[in-house]
Amino acid sequence: MFGIGLPELLLIVLIIVLIFGASRLPELGRGLGEGIRNFKKSLKEDHEEKGAQNEEIS
Numbered sequence: 001m002f003g004i005g006l007p008e009l010l011l012i013v014l015i016i017v018l019i020f021g022a023s024r025l026p027e028l029g030r031g032l033g034e035g036i037r038n039f040k041k042s043l044k045e046d047h048e049e050k051g052a053q054n055e056e057i058s
Contacts, residue, residue: 020028
């Protein structure tokens with residue numbers, strides 16, 4: 001079966017550190033967090049808009 005274990009995760013982290021450098025990792029994490037937060041916010045707003053439209057129709 002396909003699975004990612006600890007050795008594979010460590011290798012991925014090592015490659016990321018080598019590519020981006022340790023000083024840029026917090027910046028990348030912060031950017032990723034903001035992107036996920038904005039994506040969730042837009043999904044929630046879209047869901048609320050559809051709910052309001054359905055109430056207007058009824």
